[in-house]
Amino acid sequence: MTEFIPPGSAFIDLPTPFPMRRGGALHGARVAYETWGTLDAARGNAVLILTGLSPDAHAAANPGNAAAGWWEAMVGPGGPIDSDCWFVVCINTLGSCKGSTGPASIEPATGEPYRLRFPELSIEDAADAAAAVVRALGIEQLACLIGNSMGGMTALALLLRHPDIARSHINISGAARALPFSIAIRSLQREAIRLDPAWNAGHYDEASYPESGMRMARKLGVITYRSALEWDGRFGRVRLDHSRQEQDRREDEDPFGLEFEVESYLEGHARRFVRRFDPNCYLYLSRCMDWFDLAESAGLPSSSDSDVAAALARIRVSRALAIGVRTDILFPLQQQQQIADGLRAGGSATDFLPLESPQGHDAFLVDIDRFGPGVGGFLAQL
Amino acid sequence: MTEFIPPGSAFIDLPTPFPMRRGGALHGARVAYETWGTLDAARGNAVLILTGLSPDAHAAANPGNAAAGWWEAMVGPGGPIDSDCWFVVCINTLGSCKGSTGPASIEPATGEPYRLRFPELSIEDAADAAAAVVRALGIEQLACLIGNSMGGMTALALLLRHPDIARSHINISGAARALPFSIAIRSLQREAIRLDPAWNAGHYDEASYPESGMRMARKLGVITYRSALEWDGRFGRVRLDHSRQEQDRREDEDPFGLEFEVESYLEGHARRFVRRFDPNCYLYLSRCMDWFDLAESAGLPSSSDSDVAAALARIRVSRALAIGVRTDILFPLQQQQQIADGLRAGGSATDFLPLESPQGHDAFLVDIDRFGPGVGGFLAQL
Numbered sequence: 001m002t003e004f005i006p007p008g009s010a011f012i013d014l015p016t017p018f019p020m021r022r023g024g025a026l027h028g029a030r031v032a033y034e035t036w037g038t039l040d041a042a043r044g045n046a047v048l049i050l051t052g053l054s055p056d057a058h059a060a061a062n063p064g065n066a067a068a069g070w071w072e073a074m075v076g077p078g079g080p081i082d083s084d085c086w087f088v089v090c091i092n093t094l095g096s097c098k099g100s101t102g103p104a105s106i107e108p109a110t111g112e113p114y115r116l117r118f119p120e121l122s123i124e125d126a127a128d129a130a131a132a133v134v135r136a137l138g139i140e141q142l143a144c145l146i147g148n149s150m151g152g153m154t155a156l157a158l159l160l161r162h163p164d165i166a167r168s169h170i171n172i173s174g175a176a177r178a179l180p181f182s183i184a185i186r187s188l189q190r191e192a193i194r195l196d197p198a199w200n201a202g203h204y205d206e207a208s209y210p211e212s213g214m215r216m217a218r219k220l221g222v223i224t225y226r227s228a229l230e231w232d233g234r235f236g237r238v239r240l241d242h243s244r245q246e247q248d249r250r251e252d253e254d255p256f257g258l259e260f261e262v263e264s265y266l267e268g269h270a271r272r273f274v275r276r277f278d279p280n281c282y283l284y285l286s287r288c289m290d291w292f293d294l295a296e297s298a299g300l301p302s303s304s305d306s307d308v309a310a311a312l313a314r315i316r317v318s319r320a321l322a323i324g325v326r327t328d329i330l331f332p333l334q335q336q337q338q339i340a341d342g343l344r345a346g347g348s349a350t351d352f353l354p355l356e357s358p359q360g361h362d363a364f365l366v367d368i369d370r371f372g373p374g375v376g377g378f379l380a381q382l
Numbered sequence: 383m384t385e386f387i388p389p390g391s392a393f394i395d396l397p398t399p400f401p402m403r404r405g406g407a408l409h410g411a412r413v414a415y416e417t418w419g420t421l422d423a424a425r426g427n428a429v430l431i432l433t434g435l436s437p438d439a440h441a442a443a444n445p446g447n448a449a450a451g452w453w454e455a456m457v458g459p460g461g462p463i464d465s466d467c468w469f470v471v472c473i474n475t476l477g478s479c480k481g482s483t484g485p486a487s488i489e490p491a492t493g494e495p496y497r498l499r500f501p502e503l504s505i506e507d508a509a510d511a512a513a514a515v516v517r518a519l520g521i522e523q524l525a526c527l528i529g530n531s532m533g534g535m536t537a538l539a540l541l542l543r544h545p546d547i548a549r550s551h552i553n554i555s556g557a558a559r560a561l562p563f564s565i566a567i568r569s570l571q572r573e574a575i576r577l578d579p580a581w582n583a584g585h586y587d588e589a590s591y592p593e594s595g596m597r598m599a600r601k602l603g604v605i606t607y608r609s610a611l612e613w614d615g616r617f618g619r620v621r622l623d624h625s626r627q628e629q630d631r632r633e634d635e636d637p638f639g640l641e642f643e644v645e646s647y648l649e650g651h652a653r654r655f656v657r658r659f660d661p662n663c664y665l666y667l668s669r670c671m672d673w674f675d676l677a678e679s680a681g682l683p684s685s686s687d688s689d690v691a692a693a694l695a696r697i698r699v700s701r702a703l704a705i706g707v708r709t710d711i712l713f714p715l716q717q718q719q720q721i722a723d724g725l726r727a728g729g730s731a732t733d734f735l736p737l738e739s740p741q742g743h744d745a746f747l748v749d750i751d752r753f754g755p756g757v758g759g760f761l762a763q764l
Contacts, residue, residue, distance in 0.1 A: 120637050177619060179619075180643075183644055187645045187648065190638050191597075192574070195597075216570065219566075228714060231561070231562035237559065255502050256572050262565055263569045290641075329711065
């Protein structure tokens with residue numbers, strides 16, 4: 001139950017109590033955020049970025065924190081999300097462990113971390129928290145709301161629940177509801193954590209930590225964030241150079257140990273992640289994505305395609321852009337097509353931009369050559 | 383280390399010692415098989431089926447075992463693989479726990495199960511064992527060699543290493559080499575088993591058994607054996623009916639427990655599998671697929687597309703059929719296209735049959751409406 005708060009974070013206190021959609025309420029909760037650029041006198045140039053499951057609010061270097069951020073090439077002066085023009089805000093999602101209140105945070109009533117006493121988290125709660133940040137910053141209406149992955153879900157909930165909060169919207173590799181393949185993957189990731197005896201029903205600490213479960217969850221995540229196509233070209237059947245590791249003699253090796261480059265790549269990702277994200281927060285954020293269904297959120301009777309379309313059509317923005325990637329297996333391209341079609345049916349001037357990036361769901365983080373012009377071009381026309 | 387041998391199995395003793403390609407040799411090893419139909423006087427009507435990772439040799443009901451088999455609708459009198467015409471043989475792969483010698487079998491030298499003392503297993507070893515079965519049954523040349531999934535790899539190795547062993551070949555959802563996405567999935571499945579403390583470096587028993595690891599491995603397998611497209615239609619966002627389970631009150635439930643139908647489906651698959659396949663055998667069979675590369679098997683210098691094509695072109699059969707499924711993410715359709723192209727380049731009259739089955743890699747087990755005519759039509763023209 002460790003929090004990982006970037007230096008230079010700012011915070012907005014949420015209203016107390018902050019009611020949670022599935023029951024319960026938070027007291028003394030807060031949201032961490034960072035900004036780039038300057039809010040103009042009319043307070044009309046704000047762009048809000050909602051992130052995927054794991055990022056913090058540090059999207060890019062800024063005066064408070066010179067370290068490169070997770071979307072460094074996208075956000076900043078002259079960049080596709082140009083902080084010379086826009087007042088850019090990025091928030092750490094409610095439920096995270098990177099500054100905003102979540103299961104790893106201290107519960108005021110007990111002085112102990114919430115752990116599993118944290119109320120059930122929904123995408124709609126994260127959306128309401130984002131709306132509170134916008135209001136607290138004195139912004140009447142965002143020029144643009146940008147949501148990536150889970151943040152794309154949160155953005156749709158925000159637009160539905162808080163009409164007029166944004167004039168335009170960019171939905172990147174998002175979805176209007178969770179579908180069973182992604183639910184299955186996330187269910188297995190949660191099971192890996194929960195099966196680790198060190199998870200201990202959420203009562204782990206630094207000394208006894210569910211490292212194996214987190215490794216498994218992260219590796220499975222990385223497999224589904226990228227694509228087979230990318231890996232064929234990137235790794236092929238290349239073996240690790242064991243001589244570098246002073247393991248010269250093949251016959252001494254574990255036949256089930258790391259042998260292929262792709263196995264070493266997953267291992268590296270797991271090692272970098274395991275101790276840098278709180279396992280309970282991971283469980284809550286993972287489950288809230290499964291629960292998300294914009295049709296249900298809109299009070300419509302089913303999760304049929306037509307009800308999802310009807311929910312999307314209730315959203316009012318003047319312009320919208322939905323971007324997706326053909327190789328994404330976690331938030332497949334049809335889901336961004338569905339978002340574009342639904343927003344257009346609601347009267348928004350909407351573009352759909354299917355990209356040929358080989359990097360799958362993660363492409364928006366790495367394929368800046370394709371995403372930069374897509375996002376930057378849309379913003380430049382506002 | 384339990385074996386699961388179907389009643390009515392027959393056995394062929396392998397030559398002793400039976401050398402293994404990656405080093406070591408087996409002594410007193412055997413292969414389990416079953417048959418349907420009658421070998422004709424010219425011994426020219428034999429069809430051999432090589433299976434995927436987990437099936438036994440009981441492909442269908444026969445006089446020795448009236449229970450339905452894993453390919454019941456495909457094999458039998460009047461079926462697509464018609465036992466009124468063909469003498470059909472199915473073998474349990476070397477390295478399995480279902481009758482053929484593998485890590486769960488007793489090592490003659492010690493009287494104990496091999497466990498991890500079993501020599502490293504390769505697809506080529508399984509191919510050589512299959513060749514020994516063919517010879518021992520007095521069959522000079524198979525009318526057709528059929529391989530599914532891992533069995534499609536084994537079939538290619540068998541054709542390359544034992545020229546003239548078959549006049550024709552059907553490769554179903556197979557591959558000429560393992561690619562990094564499938565290696566990554568299998569690596570994670572093995573890691574799940576090996577991380578389970580009960581695995582105990584292979585020294586588990588019934589009382590202390592790596593059940594959690596096997597559950598994870600199986601669930602991940604099932605996710606990759608089917609397709610998102612199938613699950614969207616089959617499960618959507620349907621919830622479990624907890625009232626059936628006398629868990630009426632939502633507020634008492636574990637937020638991370640089974641809630642969606644797709645989660646229950648995975649759980650059911652895991653429960654049925656966990657205690658019915660030996661974990662060490664699973665590890666060996668899983669790893670041998672990663673290692674498989676027909677170009678390397680042919681002694682060619684690289685695993686480039688052109689070397690794989692060259693290896694395939696060395697195979698000599700008069701007719702061939704490669705079948706694949708567009709929704710297969712584990713053995714993607716391009717791999718069956720590669721097999722068809724390579725065999726055709728070697729002079730075989732080869733058909734490529736891409737199917738639109740929604741069921742992914744497992745389609746050959748369940749989509750008999752599509753696979754039956756494909757396989758049956760090819761055999762009828764021989």
